[in-house]
Amino acid sequence: MNHKQLSDSQLFEQYKKQVTSERRNTLLWQIIIFISFFSIWEFASQFGLIDRLIFSSPSQIWTLFLEKLQDGSLWYHLRITLFETIAGFFIGTIAGIILAAILWWSDKLSKVLDPYLVVLNALPKVALGPIIIVAMGPGYFSIITMGAIISVIITTLVVYSAFNEVDVNYVKVLKSFGASKWQYFTEAIFPASLPAMISTFKVNVGLSWVGVIVGEFLVASEGLGYLIVYGFQVFDFTLVLYSLLLVAFFAAIMYQIVEKLENILIKNK
Amino acid sequence: MSFLSLNHIEHYYFSKQGYTKALEDISFSVPEGSFISLLGPSGCGKTTLLSIIAGILQSTRGEITLQEKPLSASKSDIGYMLQQDYLFPWKTILDNVTVGPKVQKTETRALKEKAIQMLEDIGLSKVIDSYPQSLSGGMRQRAALVRTLITDPKLLLLDEPFSALDFQTKLKLEDLVSSLLKDFNKTSVLVTHDIGEAIAMSDKIYLMKANPGKIHQVFEVPIEIRNLSPFQARKHIKYQQLFDRVWEELNALESQTAIR
Numbered sequence: 049m050n051h052k053q054l055s056d057s058q059l060f061e062q063y064k065k066q067v068t069s070e071r072r073n074t075l076l077w078q079i080i081i082f083i084s085f086f087s088i089w090e091f092a093s094q095f096g097l098i099d100r101l102i103f104s105s106p107s108q109i110w111t112l113f114l115e116k117l118q119d120g121s122l123w124y125h126l127r128i129t130l131f132e133t134i135a136g137f138f139i140g141t142i143a144g145i146i147l148a149a150i151l152w153w154s155d156k157l158s159k160v161l162d163p164y165l166v167v168l169n170a171l172p173k174v175a176l177g178p179i180i181i182v183a184m185g186p187g188y189f190s191i192i193t194m195g196a197i198i199s200v201i202i203t204t205l206v207v208y209s210a211f212n213e214v215d216v217n218y219v220k221v222l223k224s225f226g227a228s229k230w231q232y233f234t235e236a237i238f239p240a241s242l243p244a245m246i247s248t249f250k251v252n253v254g255l256s257w258v259g260v261i262v263g264e265f266l267v268a269s270e271g272l273g274y275l276i277v278y279g280f281q282v283f284d285f286t287l288v289l290y291s292l293l294l295v296a297f298f299a300a301i302m303y304q305i306v307e308k309l310e311n312i313l314i315k316n317k
Numbered sequence: 318m319s320f321l322s323l324n325h326i327e328h329y330y331f332s333k334q335g336y337t338k339a340l341e342d343i344s345f346s347v348p349e350g351s352f353i354s355l356l357g358p359s360g361c362g363k364t365t366l367l368s369i370i371a372g373i374l375q376s377t378r379g380e381i382t383l384q385e386k387p388l389s390a391s392k393s394d395i396g397y398m399l400q401q402d403y404l405f406p407w408k409t410i411l412d413n414v415t416v417g418p419k420v421q422k423t424e425t426r427a428l429k430e431k432a433i434q435m436l437e438d439i440g441l442s443k444v445i446d447s448y449p450q451s452l453s454g455g456m457r458q459r460a461a462l463v464r465t466l467i468t469d470p471k472l473l474l475l476d477e478p479f480s481a482l483d484f485q486t487k488l489k490l491e492d493l494v495s496s497l498l499k500d501f502n503k504t505s506v507l508v509t510h511d512i513g514e515a516i517a518m519s520d521k522i523y524l525m526k527a528n529p530g531k532i533h534q535v536f537e538v539p540i541e542i543r544n545l546s547p548f549q550a551r552k553h554i555k556y557q558q559l560f561d562r563v564w565e566e567l568n569a570l571e572s573q574t575a576i577r
Contacts, residue, residue, distance in 0.1 A: 217403045223373050224397035225417040225468065235416065239407045314407075 104286040112290050126294060129260060129271040132188060133302075136195020137256040141249060143196065144203025151204070152211040152237070153229070169205055173198040174262045186267040194263035199252040210244030211237050246310045253302045257295060319346035320504050321370070321472055326379035328365055328530075338529035339365050340376070345523060345532065347504055352495075354507045354515035354522045356563070358571065362530025363508040367474050370506060371397045383472060396470030398478040402461035404449040410436065410460050411445045417468040428467070435463045439493070455486035462494060466501070473498065473505040479514065491518060491547040512563050516556055517547035524563065526570050534566055 086106045092098045093105035116122035151158040177194060184190040218236040227235065264273025272291045279287030328340040339362045347353050355363045368374040370381060372388055372395065381388040383395075404413045414432045418424040436445055439459050449457055458478060465473065478494075479487040495518055498505055509515050515522050520543055526533040539555045550556055 215403070217399055217401070218405065220373060220399065221397070221403050221464075222416070222420055224371055224395065224474075225420045227420040231420050235420065236405065239405070242407070 101283070102285050104289050108286045109290045109293065112286050116290070122294075125271055125275055125291075126298070128188075128268075129264065129273065129295075130298060132191045132263070132271065133195055133256050133260045135192045136260055137199070137252055137302075139192065140196035140199035140256060140259075141203055141252050144200045144248070145207050145245065147200070147204040148207035148211060149233070149238075151208045152233075158208070165201065165205060169201045173201075174259070177262060177266050181263075181267050191260055191263035191268060191271075195256040195259035198259035199248075199255040202255070203248045203252060206248050207241060207245055210241040214240040243314050246306070246313060249306045249309070250303065253299065253306055257299050261295065320349035320351075320384060321506075322346035322382050323370070324380050324382075326366070326369060326376050326381065328362070328369065328374070329377045340369075341529040341531045343379070343530070343532055345535075347506065349504055350502045351521065352498065352505045352507065352519045354509055354519040355525055356509055356512065356515045356522050356567075357525030357530075357533075358527055358567070359510060361525040361527040363510075363525060364476055365530065367397075367476050367506065367508050370472075371395055371474050373397075394471040395474060396465040396468060396472070397474045398461060398465045398476065400477045401481050402449070402454075402457040404457055404460060404464075406449055409446050409448060410441065410452070413449065414460060414464045414467055417464060421468065423468075432463065432467055435467065436460070439463060453486075454482050455490060458482060458486075458490060459493070462490075462497075466497070471504065473503050475505060475507040477509050477511075478507075480509070480511070487514075488548055494518075495547050512560055512567070513551060513556075514547075516542065516559050516563070517550040522563065524566060524570075533570060536563060 089098075089103070090106045093100050093103060093108075113122070151161065174194070176197065180193050180197070181190045184193060214237050218240060219232050222232040222235055260271075261273040261276070264271045265277050268274040272295055275291040276288050279285060279291065322344075323346070324344055326340055326343040327338070329336045330339050343366060345353075355366060357363055365374065369376045370388075404410070405416070408416070411429070411432060414436065415424060415429060418428050433445060436442060439462070441456060441460060441463075444452055444456065444460075449460070452460065458481075461478075475494075479490055482490065491514065497503075507515065507518060516538060520538055522536040522538065523532050524534045524536065525531065536559065538559065542550045542553050542556055542559075545553060
């Protein structure tokens with residue numbers, strides 16, 4: 049008996065050990081890939097295996113990074129692009145959810161607008177860039193609009209279909225208490241669609257970066273997208289790669305924030 | 318005096334291909350404090366009829382009165398219990414139970430205490446602040462029962478509320494519901510396809526047939542069984558007799574529809 053109990057707890061210990069070692073192993077490989085990517089890049093560049101002019105090298109980017117950090121221009125450009133992206137993300141996502149709610153509210157409207165939404169969704173939104181810039185003037189407004197417009201239609205479609213897929217019986221429960229349409233929207237439809245909304249947040253983080261960077265390509269005189277285009281024009285690819293790495297880093301951070309938000313909002317699922 | 322009465326209820330479902338008659342000429346009345354069952358094969362329109370009584374669905378023809386008043390005037394007097402609990406997974410048990418008062422804007426402190434009291438009485442005191450997914454099926458259905466009773470409805474509509482539960486839980490819950498309804502002198506309509514459940518719980522059984530949904534026959538449950546709890550009723554000799562009669566009638570109905 050005693051022997052069996054011991055082996056039970058031993059099994060548990062073994063299981064725990066296995067889980068931690070697996071996690072450690074995954075992390076180890078992630079670090080190995082990270083380090084080897086940058087060191088291979090550095091060596092290849094040092095020994096002339098790749099063109100230094102085009103592919104630069106991590107050490108050159110690092111030097112540039114320190115330089116830009118000291119003269120304050122890193123923060124200056126980063127701040128602008130971050131602001132535009134976050135604003136674009138919020139405007140696009142919230143407008144999409146509001147549009148979805150309007151469509152859900154009015155059956156007739158959603159039937160009438162259906163083909164237009166399909167066309168708008170298929171249309172590559174960045175192609176609207178020149179028109180937006182001419183209409184709204186070159187500046188923050190048109191770039192934020194780019195960041196928002198790229199995600200608004202897809203958000204509308206995804207959230208609208210999530211609203212429609214909510215189990216009708218939840219509504220039935222509320223209707224039996226005499227709930228109004230607004231009441232069963234706020235009590236059942238909206239909270240039940242929260243997971244779908246969070247997943248559109250995740251997609252929209254990426255999309256609003258695309259919109260803002262393209263917007264900056266077209267018009268801006270500041271921001272990371274501008275630095276990429278500028279670096280390309282003066283053939284300074286260290287600058288291009290430096291901006292690119294910054295974009296990648298902050299896009300990842302925004303994604304992480306959304307994931308944290310997901311954990312908080314739908315912990316009771 | 319009849320508490321609830323249905324006069325010539327008819328209902329059609331329309332579609333592009335045509336229309337189907339779901340209910341034909343349904344009339345009956347339910348005295349106050351009594352328990353009736355609508356029994357029948359699937360597709361006989363039981364749930365449609367219940368939705369019409371609940372005011373969720375508008376019947377094509379006919380009218381329903383509750384305490385001599387048209388149905389639309391007395392919406393908050395009706396409680397509805399569904400096949401599954403449909404507790405909102407993002408609300409705690411207490412918030413789930415008080416969703417009715419919240420919607421009707423009658424949520425008060427006293428009512429919250431009443432809800433807590435009812436949850437304690439029904440054996441859910443430990444899970445008041447838990448979320449539904451941590452509860453068993455029987456516990457969830459009991460919470461749903463409290464949610465239905467908290468608004469103090471005069472008429473209770475039960476749409477196969479025990480069908481998703483395992484047999485033991487189902488028997489226990491039948492007893493609980495039956496004794497609660499008797500204590501509060503509620504009028505109830507149960508929809509079920511379970512003959513035993515209908516006999517054990519009700520005073521009167523309306524057997525329905527399908528295509529179109531229609532009342533085929535009415536069975537009075539013997540007085541000896543009515544006063545027993547559902548569990549005890551199942552052991553009574555008259556229970557078995559009535560069961561056999563209903564069983565034969567249902568079989569006859571099925572073979573009729575099979576020939577047609």
